[in-house]
Amino acid sequence: MSSNTIALTELPASRPLALRLHEWVTTVDHKRLGILYILFALVFLAVGGVEATIMRLQLIGPHKDLVSPEVFNRMFTMHGTTMIFFVAMPLVFGFANYLVPLMIGARDMAFPRLNAFSFWMSALGGIFLYFSFLGGDGLYGAGSAPDVGWFAYAPLTSKTFSLGHSTDYWTLSLLSSGIGSIGTAINIITTILCLRCPGMTLGKMPLLVWLNLVMAALVILAVSPLSAAQIMLLIDRYLGAHFFDTQAGGSAVVWMHFFWIFGHPEVYVLVLPAFGFASEIIPVFSRKAMFGYPVMVLATIAIGFIGMSVWAHHMFTVGMSAGANTFFVLSTMAIAVPTGIKIFNWMATMWGGKIRFDVPMMFCVAFLFQFLVAGLTGVTLAVAPFDWQLGNSYYVVAHFHYVIVGGILFTAFGAFYYWFPKVYGKMLNETLGILHFWLFFIGFHLTFDFMHIPGLLGMPRRIYTYEPGRGWDTWNLIVTVGVAFQAAGILFFACNLIWSYLRGKTSGNDPWDAWTLEWSISSPPPVYNYAVVPVVRSRRPLWDLKHPEDPDWRYE
Amino acid sequence: MSAVPIGLPEGSLNWRLPSKGRVGMWCLIAAEAAIFTIFVVAYIFYIGKSITGPQPKDVLHPPIFYTVCLLASSLTIHIALRRITLGKMWAFARWWLLTILLGGIFLFGTAREWNQLIFRQGLTISTNLFGTTYYSLVGLHAFHVTMGLLALLTVSIFYFTTRLRREHAERLEVLSMYWHFVDVVWVVVFTVVYVIGV
């Protein structure tokens, strides 16, 4: 396109809106696609938050009837599906898209058109899933939002028990976004292996790049089984097949195996990039190199491998043999070792440093505390007999929200505050950022700390109401109150994004005095990224430039 | 606006990274292999578990001839690529078209087998677990063969409209990786369906 060949960072604002929108819709530029993914994720974050709020208001006390059981069951299904597939995954892919080529000194991703195709397939999935709400009720389930839970266990998803098309909206929208995910993963791997700038061996890549590489490998190995299982489900529902038809000898447990072979690595897909954000932010704000880079890489690869072998810890209660249960206890606990090593290495990075508590670092420090707790509750759940009590209860719900919100979302917020200046050339407002942090922190802890307790007191998940007299009432009330604080925090965040986009303080190239390649170019970067292909000699090329008397490559 | 210059170390760098076409195709192959693995696992798990209906040993006959055709097509595509790297375009085209023909014969064989199974033996995807797993696994493979054939046909169209040149050899090598993958999958499917499962 002719207007893209002009080597300017900003085009005149007087171009007609239609033309600018058209550029965005047809873009193959990794930076624009990254922003599209992230905007998409933020919209669905709000939607998923509304769904959560409806559920929490329904559960604020026993026997409430704010919504019917049918609507509640759609809420928890849509909340889970939305947050995983249309918030967390797009956030991960958006940041990977924007940052990876910049951090390896490349001009774009390896396959820009595949990149655009992948984004739009994911977007299509999200839009299609929400179209299900418009499907209309009619005969219950005949064309309405899915209500089978985000893991859609068989045989509830068979034609017998799920009449109508709600399950099909779930299946087809995730097949579409699955294609998008696999396309993006192919792109990320190829970019990292084939487009690194001269001198950047695999051992000299920023840790964020390593973590995204392993994440992409997991996507390829894990999302494909989900797609396979979903094709089987479609064949069951429409061609009369019997994969999960228990009356014909099919097995509901086979669906569980196939789903969790996807489902468990999926959570590592989400958390590894979060580790990447922490691994870039913590060193810069501690003013120290990452402690134990090679060990961090090995730990990441170990998590990737072990993560493929733990899936049946989601199935401890289905009646597997004692031997099988015992194996999955061991593999699940094993993965705590490399994960713990990472926490220690981040702490060691901060040790002896000069920690600056700017907003990105506040979010990452909170992440460290919270991820520690989340990992430890995970260890308790790995103990299969304990899981026989805690599984499918609110203890599990508290655990995984602690990881995803307390771990992943917190580091993602940190990443927003850290890289927003690079993307837009303006700082996010610090006061609004501090308010965002504290409000969300309070709300997160009110909701998810106390949510463990109903689980310990016997409250199962996915219930639209509960009985009084079981000791669950007060805790559920506190959990719901936390939602208000989280909503307020998100509101401040949204305001900060908009305000700073319009009126933020100019940031310059390198507002944080950081050390990776992206900070060497202008903010926002030129459309071609690097006018001269960089050549690097160490893991922190800008440290070498800023400290020519004491460069990293002498010590690595 | 331009990059901060980062110093070149002494001596020139010998910086060679793998080709992105190859790496991308390996990743695609890995993803497809994962999908096939799930269908193969389902097939193996459900062996002998059909409650009613025809059983494999009653109705399956190993398609030896069609298998040989498909495996031979891996050889012919390899030869075609050797020809084009040497610039022998017409020789390339003959071997390329032979590859398509052999792939087409394989698909014809599958269609013939299915016709016999459905109309003579009464085995459909909904008959029993064997029908379900058989048609989905073999069908998934046939779908991948079809996609591959469409790609190969597209290349021949480019040849006949004289747009194909010797410099495209590397891209065709990447495409041939996919074709070899489809053949390897057939070896696995054949073994599982016609040898182990019977």
Next chain:
Amino acid sequence: MTPTNIFAPASTPADSIFGLSIFVLLNVAAIFIVVFALLAYVVVRFRSKRNDDRKEPAQIYGSTQVELAWTVIPVLIVLALFLASARVIASIQNPPRPPGALEVIVTGHQYWWEYRYPSLNIVSANELHVPVSDPAHPTPTFLTLLSADTLHSFWVPRLAGKTDLIPNHPNHMWIDPHEPGLFLGQCAQYCGTQHAKMLLRVYVQPRDEFDRWVREQQQTPQSAALSPGQRTFESMACGNCHTISGTPARGRFGPDLTHIMSRDTIAAGAAPNTPQKLRLWIKNPDAVKPGSKMPAMGLPDQDVDAVAAYLETLR
């Protein structure tokens, strides 16, 4: 206190889990305290000072000994937790089966529980009666778990961990309650619209009370003449879903009603078994448990009364 507290075990499986959980929680708490304290220390001690001289601190790239230390110690902790878990798994999943054991076949339905006692010739629903088990002469109850439709899960926290009910996949669990009483729980695997109201009530009874309950359940109600309610029951096809022994009603889709008045609740615990709720349930099930599989039969009020009166004779 809380009737569903996992930390108040009253049966051996729950006891074993409780003991293991305390061990695990203590370990995890210790790890938490140590790492939390270290993190807090780091965050406070190494803050950059206000009058910072902007010189970068010493850059430390790693240390093999430190990495080894914080690899080996977690591995040892993992090993300890793993061995403790393996022991409890084996003891719960492969229990000895003493001669006094009672067998109950539990079948999960959308949204109620069916109980069959094959050795006692009893069929019941929703409220499970079992004898208390004396550790000296154990009389545990072994449950075989089946499902008639979707997935369910049997979870009575004070008696045992949960085990799923999966169609075409029989599961087994056991309980040996040490004290009499009523133990509560509910379905713990999402099974459809009314998953939330598929409640569990386990009545653990001293031996003599349990035997008396068994005798009452084994009797078939005799009725000399057909009451109007019974006639309505039989002509309105209620028997398509429900069984009442000694009558033509032989349906198995819904709970067995032969001894419905021996139960404290109806609709799997969704409502107490009172005359008013019983009538409401028969007239309009959706008012009690919206989305349950019992259809509103559209009976006029006097027929509802008659049927309820008939059911109230079934003790």
